[in-house]
Amino acid sequence: MTEAISDDGAVYARRDVRHNVVALAADFGLFLVGLSFVSQSTILPAFAAHLGASNVAIGAIPALMTLGWNLPSLFAAGYTESLARKLPFVLRYTVWERVPLLVLAAVAFFVARPAPAVALILLLSMLLLMTSAGGLLMPAWMDIVGRTVPTTLRGRFFAISNLLGGAGGLLGSVLTAWILARMPVSEGYAVCFLVSALFMGLSYVALSLVREPPAAYDGVAPPPLGVYLRRVGRVLKSDHNLAWFLLARGLNFVGTMATGFFTVHALRSFEAPDWAVGVFTTALLAGQMAGNVVLGVLADRVGHLVPLNIGLGALLLANLVALVAPTLEIFLLVFLLQGVQIAAISVSALNVLLEFAPGPAARPTYVGLGTTLLTPVAFGAPLAAGLMADALGFRVVFATAAVAALMALVLLLGRVQEPRRRPSQIS
Helix, strand or coil, X not given: CHHHHHHHHHHHHHHHHHHHHHHHHHHHHHHHHHHHCCCCCCXXXXXXXXXXXXXXXXXXXXXXXXXXXXXXXXXXXXXXXXXXXXXXXXXXXXXXHCHHHHHHHHHHHHCCCCCHHHHHHHHHHHHHHHXXXXXXXXXXXXXXXXXXXXXXXXXXXXXXXXXXXXXXXXXXXXXXXXXHHHCCHHHHHHHHHHHHHHHHHHHHHHHHCCCCCCCCCCCCCCCCHHHHHHHHHHHHHXXXXXXXXXXXXXXHHHHCCCHHHHHHHHHHHCCCCCCHHHHHHHHHHHHHHHHHHHHHHHHHHHCCHHHHHHHHHHHHHHHHHHHHCCCHHHHHHHHHHHHHHHHHHHHHHCHHHHHHCCCHHHHHHHHHHHHHCXXXXXXXXXXXXXXXHHHHCHHHHHHHHHHHHHHHHHHHHHHCCCCCCCCCCCC
């Protein structure tokens, strides 16, 4: 039986590969369409600004969302590894990624106008709840992907899923611009949150259709947290290639510290109308779609480090353009380049962790390491950016982010070896 389901379950799951790829792609793609209506780069900062949020509060949006996506993963990984089947666990708790959107719609409809400060607190709280549920489930969901999608198809799987999500999101951005141009501001954002919840619900239906292959091992009792974390520490000390990669990813997070302020800077510096947020989202999604078309194929052919390098180059250019753009039309390039960087992360940042892992059973741990350990810098960088923006202005934030992106690119090119060609060195 082990042979039948080894190497990502390829032999066992071959008859179900097409079904599972379609179901998972629909799940992920619809989820991304939903996220496009609550984009942390455009929609959410603009809504927070409408509520009168300070730069620090606006910077807290990506900080809290990053905290939620990243922090719980490693602490859930040990339990995840003990589950022979991950899908029931995911389906049980992923509803908490979706319910907060309905709460946000109610907040925008009924709270934003009479009590904007309360609405801002609820906004940040719901975003933290939504993303924390996602972070808790990330190792399990990625393990399902690892056992249902073959290694040399995963890059295109994520690329196509992102492409479908981007295409839907592109249409959604046009709808967003139309809604915000024709409805009162608070009600317009409420409709965006409702549409997001609709697509999130459809993604849940698609996920429930996945035929999960059994793991190559029976479910066992999870180790005590202290024992598990000591084992994780030994992995990190012995796998130097992973350690260099995580350092580069940490610098990458610092390089993205300015992304939450691109929209606010454009609205304030160029006196753009509120409906321009939809245009910004269109440029962002166009960059994601173009990036996914190219980077998914590259990832399957040469590994995932090349797309990540390209994404860092795009991030560096985005910060530099934000520094010098003289007009709103040129500033749109910032969102286009940011879209390419998001595509690179979506295609390869988690996928490469599956390949760093020495075997299928260790995948949840490696996914947890690649997310939880980076939480302090991922959480702190946007908050620092908000303080920096208040004290020194947006351009200092853009310059600092550009330097960090350059350092990450140099480190990734110079120190990290493609794990597909060099197995992880675990003692």
